[in-house]
Amino acid sequence: MYLVTAEQMRWLDGETIQRLGIPAIALMENAGRVIAEEIVALCRRRGEEGGRNAADGEDAGLKDAALAGAAFQVSADHALTLDNAAAERWLILVGKGNNGGDGLAAARYLRETGIAVTLVYAVPPESLSGEAALQRDAAAAMGLPAVVYGRDRLDLAECSGILDALLGTGAAGAPRGAYAELIAAANSSGKVIVSADIPSGLNADTGETHEPCIHASVTVCLAFLKRGLLQYPGSSAAGHVKVRAIGIPTSLAPESGVQVYLLTPEVLHAHLGVDLARRRSPEGHKGTYGHVLLAAGTLRMSGAGLLSARAALRAGCGLVTWALPQKLLPAIIGSAPELMLADVGGNEDGTWHAGSVSELLKLSKERDVLAVGPGLGRFESDTEWLRHLWEGVDCPLVIDADALNILAETDYKDWASRRHPVILTPHPGEMARLAGVTTAEVKRDRIGLAMGYAKDHGITIVLKGAHTVIATPEGQAYVNTTGHPGMGTGGAGDVLTGMISSLLAQGMNETQAAAFGVYLHGLAGERAARQRNNPAAIIAGDIIEAL
Numbered sequence: 001m002y003l004v005t006a007e008q009m010r011w012l013d014g015e016t017i018q019r020l021g022i023p024a025i026a027l028m029e030n031a032g033r034v035i036a037e038e039i040v041a042l043c044r045r046r047g048e049e050g051g052r053n054a055a056d057g058e059d060a061g062l063k064d065a066a067l068a069g070a071a072f073q074v075s076a077d078h079a080l081t082l083d084n085a086a087a088e089r090w091l092i093l094v095g096k097g098n099n100g101g102d103g104l105a106a107a108r109y110l111r112e113t114g115i116a117v118t119l120v121y122a123v124p125p126e127s128l129s130g131e132a133a134l135q136r137d138a139a140a141a142m143g144l145p146a147v148v149y150g151r152d153r154l155d156l157a158e159c160s161g162i163l164d165a166l167l168g169t170g171a172a173g174a175p176r177g178a179y180a181e182l183i184a185a186a187n188s189s190g191k192v193i194v195s196a197d198i199p200s201g202l203n204a205d206t207g208e209t210h211e212p213c214i215h216a217s218v219t220v221c222l223a224f225l226k227r228g229l230l231q232y233p234g235s236s237a238a239g240h241v242k243v244r245a246i247g248i249p250t251s252l253a254p255e256s257g258v259q260v261y262l263l264t265p266e267v268l269h270a271h272l273g274v275d276l277a278r279r280r281s282p283e284g285h286k287g288t289y290g291h292v293l294l295a296a297g298t299l300r301m302s303g304a305g306l307l308s309a310r311a312a313l314r315a316g317c318g319l320v321t322w323a324l325p326q327k328l329l330p331a332i333i334g335s336a337p338e339l340m341l342a343d344v345g346g347n348e349d350g351t352w353h354a355g356s357v358s359e360l361l362k363l364s365k366e367r368d369v370l371a372v373g374p375g376l377g378r379f380e381s382d383t384e385w386l387r388h389l390w391e392g393v394d395c396p397l398v399i400d401a402d403a404l405n406i407l408a409e410t411d412y413k414d415w416a417s418r419r420h421p422v423i424l425t426p427h428p429g430e431m432a433r434l435a436g437v438t439t440a441e442v443k444r445d446r447i448g449l450a451m452g453y454a455k456d457h458g459i460t461i462v463l464k465g466a467h468t469v470i471a472t473p474e475g476q477a478y479v480n481t482t483g484h485p486g487m488g489t490g491g492a493g494d495v496l497t498g499m500i501s502s503l504l505a506q507g508m509n510e511t512q513a514a515a516f517g518v519y520l521h522g523l524a525g526e527r528a529a530r531q532r533n534n535p536a537a538i539i540a541g542d543i544i545e546a547l
């Protein structure tokens with residue numbers, strides 16, 4: 001599934017209208033219809049929860065008896081049929097553009113089901129133009145009641161739900177005037193809100209929410225997912241997102257320049273070529289599945305290394321060698337018998353020493369991946385140390401945690417010189433240090449920033465957080481959907497580093513390893529949450545055990 005920008009969406013709309021010859025009003029009719037269907041579905045769920053369909057059994061019995069002898073059967077349009085329609089009163093907030101037009105079309109379909117609707121125009125209806133004006137006239141001809149905000153009396157307390165069709169992908173900047181007032185009033189009404197396409201007040205590309213922004217329970221996203229719906233805080237404002245087709249062919253998408261995908265099993269398999277079944281050769285042995293070298297851990301943060309190493313093994317590689325300061329050895333020996341340990345010297349207090357670089361370079365010759373960073377800490381001349389690894393290690397590099405902070409401080413930026421792939425796995429704070437911006441700037445557009453950085457530097461970025469973004473050197477990005485807030489726990493990132501390294505060692509390319517690693521990590525977190533019965537109880541080790 002694609003994730004588009006507002007500009008790409010405009011291009012796709014335009015091509016459908018011009019190249020395919022589908023009139024814009026037809027697309028708007030489809031939009032109105034699918035929005036109405038989702039509102040009906042929501043009302044039905046609400047009715048069922050309220051136990052209002054208690055008499056259904058009796059009805060069904062009668063219908064069965066009547067149909068038993070019938071040769072000819074007719075059924076109503078189920079998607080637009082609602083038993084308790086008379087109990088519903090919806091306000092349709094209508095903006096000036098095509099988003100408002102979608103709302104007007106939806107209002108007509110809703111009225112057909114028996115739901116009472118009132119149109120609330122944010123601007124005088126005379127100011128609507130194009131297809132939106134056609135919809136305005138159709139609604140008026142059908143006799144739908146309408147008020148104009150600021151001119152007529154309006155009481156939001158009298159409705160059972162609100163359709164937000166104020167602003168869509170054509171919005172520019174923070175909602176102004178009547179738009180802002182209606183958004184604020186809708187949010188404070190306590191009523192259920194459904195947004196047409198995107199919540200009004202949301203930046204469709206970045207997920208930034210302007211002040212004010214609609215807080216919807218459901219967003220009926222039209223044709224293609226908009227990037228902003230997958231980025232926070234936009235994700236929270238959108239509520240449950242339903243993507244509905246309106247007649248714009250998916251086959252046009254590649255030409256629109258879209259480069260961002262939702263990370264689903266289908267994308268992993270069909271687009272990225274990942275073998276989801278993870279078949280192993282009957283002839284395979286530990287040497288077949290790759291060997292990870294991990295440089296991680298200090299005396300005070302030995303757990304980070306241990307978690308990474310164990311996660312790598314659980315993710316399927318044949319062997320893991322953990323290179324660590326000598327002082328850690330007595331504490332670690334026996335804690336994970338499957339691991340190989342390599343003493344690389346170090347300081348008296350159990351921290352790393354820059355002199356370890358020659359031993360690491362030697363060790364890396366026999367290994368398929370070097371993962372560096374979890375619990376590494378900082379030490380004297382660490383920037384030189386990392387530069388030597390960068391230049392000298394003849395296999396893919398995965399760089400995490402403190403190693404990212406070291407990298408951010410080096411002036412060594414000869415990224416293109418590496419023959420083998422580099423994967424960086426920053427959280428937003430580390431990403432900010434790498435890119436020389438603030439954490440707030442990273443969060444303002446996680447997808448855009450990760451894509452730009454990965455492409456500029458020819459590396460793969462795994463920007464962690466809710467909906468982790470994987471950005472490739474070729475300029476594509478994948479946005480993850482697995483996982484949950486319970487995974488915000490110490491060590492979860494170390495586990496991910498181990499998993500990605502393990503998949504690389506098993507022969508996946510850097511995009512496959514990063515994307516599949518992130519996806520599996522989230523899935524394992526979900527399984528761990530089910531096993532514990534509560535996401536809050538999860539610790540990083542549970543994620544490893546759930547693999």
Ligand SMILES: NC(=O)C1=CN([C@@H]2O[C@H](COP(=O)(O)OP(=O)(O)OC[C@H]3O[C@@H](n4cnc5c(N)ncnc54)[C@H](O)[C@@H]3O)[C@@H](O)[C@H]2O)[C@@H](O)CC1
Nearest residue numbers: 013027097098099167168169170171172173174175176197
């Ligand atoms: N063919 C198409 O283009 C289709 C578009 N669709 C709908 O059309 C939407 C995009 O429509 P438009 O491009 O007309 O734009 P919008 O309907 O999103 O809104 C643009 C209008 O809102 C006003 N406006 C913009 N920013 C504002 C702000 N900050 N404060 C107050 N007023 C502001 C301006 O008057 C502008 O004309 C989509 O989100 C979707 O809902 C659908 O009807 C399907 C087909």
Ligand SMILES: [K+]
Nearest residue numbers: 167196198200
């Ligand atoms: K909207």
